[in-house]
Amino acid sequence: MTGTSPAVSPLDSVAFRRISAVSRHLGHRSEMDSQDQSLSLSKTAGHGFSVFESINQAPEDPILGVTVAYNKDPSPVKLNLGVGAYRTEEGKPLVLNVVKQAEQLLINDGSRVKEYLPITGLADFNKLSATLILGADSPAILEKRVATVQGLSGTGSLRVGAEFLTRHYYNRTIYIPLPTWGNHPKVFTIAGLSVKTYRYYDPATRGLDFQGLLEDLGLAPSGAVVLLHACAHNPTGVDPTPEQWEQIRQLIRSKGFLPFFDSAYQGFASGSLDTDAQSVRMFVADGGELFAAQSYAKNMGLYGERVGALSVVCKSAAVAGRVESQLKLVIRPMYSNPPLHGASIVAKILGDRNLFNEWTVELKAMADRIISMRKQLYDALCSRGTPGDWSHIIKQIGMFTFTGLNTEQVAFMTKEYHIYMTSDGRISMAGLSSRTVPHLADAIHAAVTRFA
Ligand SMILES: Cc1ncc(COP(=O)(O)O)c(C=O)c1O
Numbered sequence: 001m002t003g004t005s006p007a008v009s010p011l012d013s014v015a016f017r018r019i020s021a022v023s024r025h026l027g028h029r030s031e032m033d034s035q036d037q038s039l040s041l042s043k044t045a046g047h048g049f050s051v052f053e054s055i056n057q058a059p060e061d062p063i064l065g066v067t068v069a070y071n072k073d074p075s076p077v078k079l080n081l082g083v084g085a086y087r088t089e090e091g092k093p094l095v096l097n098v099v100k101q102a103e104q105l106l107i108n109d110g111s112r113v114k115e116y117l118p119i120t121g122l123a124d125f126n127k128l129s130a131t132l133i134l135g136a137d138s139p140a141i142l143e144k145r146v147a148t149v150q151g152l153s154g155t156g157s158l159r160v161g162a163e164f165l166t167r168h169y170y171n172r173t174i175y176i177p178l179p180t181w182g183n184h185p186k187v188f189t190i191a192g193l194s195v196k197t198y199r200y201y202d203p204a205t206r207g208l209d210f211q212g213l214l215e216d217l218g219l220a221p222s223g224a225v226v227l228l229h230a231c232a233h234n235p236t237g238v239d240p241t242p243e244q245w246e247q248i249r250q251l252i253r254s255k256g257f258l259p260f261f262d263s264a265y266q267g268f269a270s271g272s273l274d275t276d277a278q279s280v281r282m283f284v285a286d287g288g289e290l291f292a293a294q295s296y297a298k299n300m301g302l303y304g305e306r307v308g309a310l311s312v313v314c315k316s317a318a319v320a321g322r323v324e325s326q327l328k329l330v331i332r333p334m335y336s337n338p339p340l341h342g343a344s345i346v347a348k349i350l351g352d353r354n355l356f357n358e359w360t361v362e363l364k365a366m367a368d369r370i371i372s373m374r375k376q377l378y379d380a381l382c383s384r385g386t387p388g389d390w391s392h393i394i395k396q397i398g399m400f401t402f403t404g405l406n407t408e409q410v411a412f413m414t415k416e417y418h419i420y421m422t423s424d425g426r427i428s429m430a431g432l433s434s435r436t437v438p439h440l441a442d443a444i445h446a447a448v449t450r451f452a
Pocket residue numbers: 084152153154155156181229234262264294295296297303308
């Protein structure tokens with residue numbers, strides 16, 4: 001309707017002011033106001049004013065907005081290193097072979113129906129997901145003290161876990177690493193938790209600020225929730241060593257913190273599903289409680305299927321049962337029950353020995369390609385004599401490299417070289433290929449030389 005009305009009539013402007021005032025006070029309006037609003041609405045129907053006239057334009061998401069800008073760039077050499085999605089050597093999205101096979105098996109199975117799943121999701125999928133993250137011989141699984149629910153990928157699983165904590169846990173403060181995935185503070189805040197940070201990354205060494213981490217968590221009040229990236233920390237690519245994990249575990253347990261693991265990259269970091277789950281398993285082995293959110297976006301390439309899981313490891317089977325019953329009350333009014341297709345694919349793959357083995361091979365190939373991109377980029381910078389120490393590129397792990405490039409250098413690379421990345425200098429190694437490494441190395445070299 002906007003733009004179709006001719007000159008603004010006096011009635012329009014009165015109505016417009018009224019509607020603006022009402023929408024400014026949305027959420028605090030009285031019954032009287034809503035009567036006013038519907039009166040104004042009926043008067044303005046067809047006159048081109050929206051009840052949302054005074055709404056502000058929201059900013060783009062800082063990560064997904066990179067792709068929006070990239071899509072608008074007509075340059076043939078443009079390169080998107082912003083979004084964390086795997087690309088082949090040819091720069092194409094990858095559907096794993098094993099996923100195609102599982103989908104074919106599902107299609108061929110004429111007995112399948114499209115009924116709703118239970119609130120907690122597909123039972124087989126939940127069992128297999130808990131086993132994948134905790135290990136087949138996990139005492140918590142054997143003792144039936146794990147409550148697992150299917151989630152809407154990693155994000156949805158984090159959100160359900162956070163909302164459960166807001167309702168049922170006495171300490172509503174969550175400590176998250178600084179920096180962390182940009183969505184973490186938003187997910188936790190909106191679920192009702194109060195977010196604080198602990199030091200994690202040291203820009204001087206481009207590695208872990210282990211001392212800072214121990215100091216900050218040492219000062220945190222006992223009982224706080226602590227968010228930990230199970231592996232392949234996003235955005236830094238910096239993980240604690242096994243010895244450091246052990247120290248972190250001791251501190252967390254001694255202060256009665258509740259660990260909340262975010263596992264978005266199991267198998268994607270080292271190429272081994274077991275190695276990448278070690279941090280979580282260490283905390284299960286001590287008999288303590290924890291939360292773990294899993295995502296199958298990266299390790300099975302099921303980004304758009306939105307498939308993940310939330311597991312709560314409890315002290316007893318009885319508590320796990322009650323936790324599950326309360327998780328259902330969180331989920332039901334949020335999205336009722338989760339989608340069927342992605343979970344069916346995952347359950348097929350995890351539940352079939354041959355498909356599972358094939359998956360591990362494909363997963364390792366993705367991890368290895370990323371590791372090889374790290375080496376190629378490092379070599380390319382060394383051969384150009386780019387100022388600075390770039391060894392962090394090969395020391396960091398997982399999908400991302402935290403390059404250490406500053407906002408000015410990033411802006412320069414986007415403007416002059418059409419290379420897109422988040423303004424904190426994070427690049428997705430999965431978006432690189434042997435063909436594009438030289439272009440990126442040239443851009444980094446020029447940026448670093450120009451803006452020392
Ligand atoms: C650390 C971390 N957690 C969670 C997610 C959530 O991903 P998804 O909701 O697509 O599974 C991501 C995705 O980039 C991530 O990097």
